[in-house]
Amino acid sequence: MIRLDDLVQLLRSRGESRYGEDVTLLQHSLQAATHAEDASAGDSLVVAALFHDLGHALEEEERLTGLPALQLGHDVQGERLLEGLFGPEVSRPVGLHVLAKRYRCATEPEYRDALSAESTRSLEVQGGPLPPAEWATFEGDPYFERALLLRTFDDAAKEPGATPRPLEHFLELAARLIDAR
Ligand SMILES: [Fe+2]
Numbered sequence: 001m002i003r004l005d006d007l008v009q010l011l012r013s014r015g016e017s018r019y020g021e022d023v024t025l026l027q028h029s030l031q032a033a034t035h036a037e038d039a040s041a042g043d044s045l046v047v048a049a050l051f052h053d054l055g056h057a058l059e060e061e062e063r064l065t066g067l068p069a070l071q072l073g074h075d076v077q078g079e080r081l082l083e084g085l086f087g088p089e090v091s092r093p094v095g096l097h098v099l100a101k102r103y104r105c106a107t108e109p110e111y112r113d114a115l116s117a118e119s120t121r122s123l124e125v126q127g128g129p130l131p132p133a134e135w136a137t138f139e140g141d142p143y144f145e146r147a148l149l150l151r152t153f154d155d156a157a158k159e160p161g162a163t164p165r166p167l168e169h170f171l172e173l174a175a176r177l178i179d180a181r
Helices: 004-014 025-038 043-051 054-065 074-086 088-095 097-107 109-114 117-125 132-139 144-155 167-179
Strands: none
Touching: 004 025, 004 054, 004 074, 004 167, 025 043, 025 054, 025 144, 025 167, 043 074, 043 088, 043 144, 043 167, 054 074, 074 088, 074 097, 074 167, 088 097, 088 144, 097 109, 097 117, 097 132, 097 144
C-alpha cells in the first residue's frame, strides 16, 4: 500500500517540472493548498488541492525513468494514487478536477476566456467543453461542489511571485487526516 512518504517523494522529485505554466508543479501545488486553507475549505480539500496534480508528477516519472506510461489522464492517475490512503473525500475531487474544468468551460463563457494559455491548450486534449448531455450526471455526483471548489483553487495557483505556506505545514495536516481515518 502506498504511504504518505511515497506521495511526498514523488511530488518533491518531480515538483520542479514546469508542465507548461509559469510556476513549477510544487509551487502550483502549494499555492492551491494555501488557497484552499485560506478559504476554510476543510482539511480534505486542502490535501486534495496539495496533491491534485500528483498525476502530472507520475507522468513525469514515467517519462524520465522509462516506466510504461499508464495512458490515463493525470486526474485519474492522481485519484488512484490517493484513494487508498485518504479515501474519497480527497481522491474524488482530484479525479473530477478536469471534468470540473470542462463543465465550467461549457457553462461559463467568462471562465473559459480567463483560462491560462496552457489550460486552454490542454482543454482540447481533455475532450473540450463538456457536452450538455453529460452535465446532469456530473451535477448529480456527490463530489460535484467540491470538484468545482478544487478547480477554483487550482486556477488561482499559477502566480509566479506568490509565497504559499511550506510543504511541511500541509504534510502535518495530511498526516493528521490519515491518523483520523
Ligand atoms: Fe493544477
